[in-house]
Amino acid sequence: MASRIFRGSNKDNAGDFIGESTVTQSCEPCMKTNISKTATVFCKDCDEFLCDTCKNPHTVYKPGQHNIVNVPENKSAPVILDMKGFDKCHEHAREIVFFCQDHSKLCCLSCVLIHRKCDQLDEIAKVSTQTRPDLQGIKQSLIKLQSEADAIIADCEQSETGLNESIAKISSEVETMKDRIIQLFEGAKQKLISEAKQFKTAEVKRIGNKRDASLKVKEVLNNVLSMCCVVLDRGTPSQQYIYSEQMKEKQKTIESTIDDQRKIKCSSTMTVSFSKQVTSLLEMGSNSIKLNYADNKTVNTSLLSLSPQPMPVTLELLVSVDLPQTGDDKKEPLLTGLDFLPDGRLVAVDNKNMKCIILNERLQRLGTPYKFKNNPGSVVCVSHDTLCVTGGGGGIKVVYLLSVSTDNTITLTREINTTSKFDSICCMSPSHMVVSTLDDPRPARMVSVDGVESDFDHFLTFPMKTYKVDESKCTYVQSKNTLVLTDRLAHTVYMNDTVNRTSRAVTNENIQEPRGACPGPGYTVLVCSKDNDSIVHLTIHGKILGTYPVDMRYPRSICVSKDDTRLAVSNSAEGTKKLHLYKISPAIN
Template sequence: MATAGLRDSDRDTAGYFIGECSVTQSCEPCMKNNVSKTSTVFCKDCDEFLCNACKNPHTVYKAGKHDIVKCQDSKSLPAGVDMKGLEICQEHGMEIYFFCHDHSKLCCSKCVLTHRKCDRLDEIAKAFEQKRPNLQAVKQSLIKFQSEADAIIEDCKHAESGLNDSIAKISSETDAMRDLLKKLHEDAKQKLLSEAKQFQTLEVRGIGNKLDETYNVKEEINKEVSMCCSVLDRGTPTQKYIYAMKIKEKLNTIESNLNKQHSINSSSSMTVSFPREITTLLEMGNNFIKLNCDGNKTGIL
């Protein structure tokens, strides 16, 4: 049977019990019997207000330890707290006094009108007595969640700091790679120029020898041209015949020497080539460096 039809006096008493615990409190066991009796003591372990008559049965028949203090000792009693609006019904803007077990809903006096046919509708004080919430467990859960939140915050700060450090490290590593490539390029260049100069020296020496030999052959040719012209212009028939016979051997020698110099190849230029790996790297442009991160180990961003 629902208890929604509570008398106004009982409702006031309940509200008085909940909202003004720092003033006069009613004995909770007496309230269960619809008796209004002012409490004189408070059991801190059971969180319950008691009158003098109920104090002894409470300590004798109720299991557990009982830390009993006088209600006048206000420092020992639980103080009211600012609930920050939690005690107000969000639907009607009125203070909450009841709990509907059927719908697991906290109710104000207006909500009671909607839940008056529910089988289990109790005052907050009665609902609290029937099933006291384990706020210590709630507190431990909150402390655990607080610790987890702190850990997440610490992880975020660590991740953010790590990202900042990574930026500096990436810059340092790429600069180091640039310096290494620059040094490698400079060393390769100096080696290449050294080889080129050595080749040039050998080629110039060969060109000089070829030039000298050719000049000698040309000087000999010039002599024979002069002699041939003289014989043709002023020589006797006998001289012409003798010269014609003699020059055959000379011509063979001159031709042989010229052919020999023709056969000697002389380089007039040098070029440089790069391995395919270098050209492939250049073709990649600024994508030749990859950024690796936790969620993208191999992809290029």
């Protein structure tokens, strides 16, 4: 019983220490039978609390003297405290009665068997009367810890509230930035339109002056031609001689005037180009916005994105098909133009058999090929269902606009007659294409989907050559405003920045008789090296990122899918025509 009795215990201190525990004075005989009754008297001789029911049996049947007092009269009466298991040994669940000073451990009777050889094993009932523990100090320490726990909980709640407020603030800041960018673009658009209108006004004036001057020349020519006819038919030899001498000077003046008007170049189209910062922003995609933690660490909000820097790639051959003369083919196929539709279907033009063909991901023909009247040259996809095909060689000056349906039906929608013969063709913008020329001193030109032709800025440096069939091809890297021109016989690739007006000629032992070219992933270009039977991967600055041998002789035409994951290439070797489809993956260092 001694281990459960604290004489002179402080009820408030005990309650603070144990929490919900209470100090009670119960009848001890009733407690032995698991009955809880409040004690009304206390036997000093037996040191036992009793209720009214147990008081008489206690004095009658229990031997010895019994000094019975009422509980309220005993101001120093001991009380029984429910320790909530604190007075039990954790190992044996028995009542704690000893304290081992050697091991600083509370012990029950079972523990004593282990600690019986310890030098100092004190009975708690005796040592507790000699040394009073500093419960008040412990209480203050616990109160302090409780305050610290409350502070941590409050900090956690504040952090959670801060995170919720941060999300709302982030959303607001992004919306604000988006509105600023939209306003910026609207302002740039208005400025651009204003400049375009001013340019148009100036050009229209120049065109009017040029037209008026030409009309005056024409009027003079009409008069002198009329007079010339009369003199020629009715004039005497003397009159004819005089008129002839008179017209020599007149003719020189007219020729000079016409030559002056011919030199005046008037623009018929205007295009828009975007700065490096804008195109870089588009290529960064979701990586253009970063999330910052409170500790200033930055986390990328996108798991995967294309690198803004040109990177090497690997090519994995997916499908290879031979292209023999079959069916209604009159000749062995020669695929002079390739391009992907946005949905992944491949478009090919067969120059020799005058066809446009749709192929699936297994390079199997879909639908019925479209039949041209002349030999097509090259093809480009300008929208989700529209193709532009050049007339190729043979003196044909035409561009075909074709429509492709989801069921692979190809329909001619328009024929555009051109002033130059065009060979290769690629997209410059949604409404304009870049074309390489044949038998023209201008190696590359521009043509709109409406059929309006125009020339590049004269500041660009082009080879002083007039190319024949298969001597030069072109492509255009839209994100970098870079025109790429191949010169097969000079083993050279020309890179022309159309905005900064800079040009670079790239020659390398890996580039031998370059043929077709197309934009690659990022700011890169892929070029067919005919004599090396390979594909060369270059940056727009001319650095070679890689060279990839292909299992075909004389690779000629090449294209990359819109998502930069597939590459198609065909060749021109007689008797061994092939078409390959590759998977493009980032190279792992």
